[in-house]
Amino acid sequence: MVLASPTPLRNEKILTLDIPIIDLSAERSTVSKLIVKACEKFGFFKVINHGVSYETIVKMEAESLNFFAKPAIEKQAAGPPNPLGYGCKTIGFNGDMGEVEYLLLGTDPSSIDIKSKFISTDPKKFSSALSGYVEAVRDLACELLDLMAEGLWVQDRSYFSRMIRAVDSDSCFRLNHYPPVITKDSALTTRVGFGEHSDPQILTVLRSNAVDGLQISLDRDVWIPVSPDPAAFCVNVGDVLQAMTNGRFVSVRHRALSNTSKARMSMAFFGAPSLTAWVSCPPEMVTESSSSPSLYRAFTWAEYKAVAYSLRLGDSRLELFRNCTHERDDTIAAQQKVA
Numbered sequence: 001m002v003l004a005s006p007t008p009l010r011n012e013k014i015l016t017l018d019i020p021i022i023d024l025s026a027e028r029s030t031v032s033k034l035i036v037k038a039c040e041k042f043g044f045f046k047v048i049n050h051g052v053s054y055e056t057i058v059k060m061e062a063e064s065l066n067f068f069a070k071p072a073i074e075k076q077a078a079g080p081p082n083p084l085g086y087g088c089k090t091i092g093f094n095g096d097m098g099e100v101e102y103l104l105l106g107t108d109p110s111s112i113d114i115k116s117k118f119i120s121t122d123p124k125k126f127s128s129a130l131s132g133y134v135e136a137v138r139d140l141a142c143e144l145l146d147l148m149a150e151g152l153w154v155q156d157r158s159y160f161s162r163m164i165r166a167v168d169s170d171s172c173f174r175l176n177h178y179p180p181v182i183t184k185d186s187a188l189t190t191r192v193g194f195g196e197h198s199d200p201q202i203l204t205v206l207r208s209n210a211v212d213g214l215q216i217s218l219d220r221d222v223w224i225p226v227s228p229d230p231a232a233f234c235v236n237v238g239d240v241l242q243a244m245t246n247g248r249f250v251s252v253r254h255r256a257l258s259n260t261s262k263a264r265m266s267m268a269f270f271g272a273p274s275l276t277a278w279v280s281c282p283p284e285m286v287t288e289s290s291s292s293p294s295l296y297r298a299f300t301w302a303e304y305k306a307v308a309y310s311l312r313l314g315d316s317r318l319e320l321f322r323n324c325t326h327e328r329d330d331t332i333a334a335q336q337k338v339a
């Protein structure tokens with residue numbers, strides 16, 4: 001397997017080891033065990049033979065390419081990202097910046113139809129490509145969540161997937177475009193496209209073109225490049241799934257660096273609960289005795305989302321929901337010091 005070897009940023013180490021690749025056409029109980037292992041160890045894995053058709057993917061990719069190729073003034077008509085819409089370089093509302101432009105979109109049919117008018121000169125074509133893609137990756141996300149429930153011996157197999165399937169689920173979709181970094185002396189430079197963060201939702205399903213840039217961090221200042229594979233989906237555990245598995249699955253910090261010569265494009269589906277849904281563990285994940293006490297207090301997705309949006313991209317938010325008050329107070333104090 002060919003592994004990406006980008007230039008490390010200052011004081012950082014790069015580890016060349018790839019995340020697990022899981023073949024979804026293999027035997028179900030084997031697949032579910034492998035997924036659980038990957039979510040515990042890396043919080044990330046790739047899936048192949050995932051069942052999403054090539055046609056669905058290329059249609060969406062073509063729409064994304066068309067949009068980002070437009071003149072800046074036309075792209076701005078789909079902005080600003082408050083929080084949905086087109087954004088360039090600014091990420092969120094608290095001063096984060098990156099070498100990226102993006103479109104953040106809702107996944108419900110009415111929001112897709114409304115926004116498409118500002119995105120494409122053929123809104124029907126855009127909204128059909130987007131709804132087809134979103135439906136396919138949502139189904140994939142739900143299938144993966146059911147496999148996780150099976151691997152964790154959670155009796156209610158749709159405990160996790162039901163949240164994403166809800167008609168009022170707050171799932172969203174993001175198209176990212178990282179333009180090539182052009183320097184006068186054509187020297188090799190690495191820039192941060194999308195800074196270090198964890199995803200707040202349940203599960204992220206990401207597909208990128210063949211340009212590298214995605215990296216994950218299991219230890220501070222140590223980065224593992226994820227080699228790009230346009231035929232696979234890269235899947236990662238979000239904060240809410242970490243909470244719902246009582247910390248067994250890890251929501252791992254990741255970032256995207258921009259490559260010097262080629263543009264990276266990624267498309268990410270973030271599967272989320274509905275705003276009013278309560279986030280809590282299935283009974284199998286918690287024991288009253290000391291072996292697995294409940295690590296996080298129950299919260300609604302609306303509450304968690306509000307906290308996420310009030311913080312910086314790289315802030316640790318799930319810590320603020322821990323049942324152990326001392327650690328939580330320490331995190332708040334440390335974050336207030338930095339701000």
Ligand SMILES: C=C1C[C@]23C[C@@]1(O)CC[C@H]2[C@@]12CC[C@H](O)[C@@](C)(C(=O)O1)[C@H]2[C@@H]3C(=O)O
Nearest residue numbers: 091092093096199200308309310311312313
């Ligand atoms: C700085 C921020 C951008 C973000 C909202 C936040 O306040 C913290 C989480 C960020 C993130 C990361 C994953 C997704 O790309 C995203 C859409 C999300 O739900 O949380 C972004 C948010 C964003 O870009 O608005």
Ligand SMILES: O=C(O)CCC(=O)C(=O)O
Nearest residue numbers: 174176194214256266268
């Ligand atoms: O572009 C990528 O590969 C990463 C994007 C990402 O992490 C995000 O959109 O949350």
Ligand SMILES: [Fe+2]
Nearest residue numbers: 197198199254
């Ligand atoms: Fe992310």
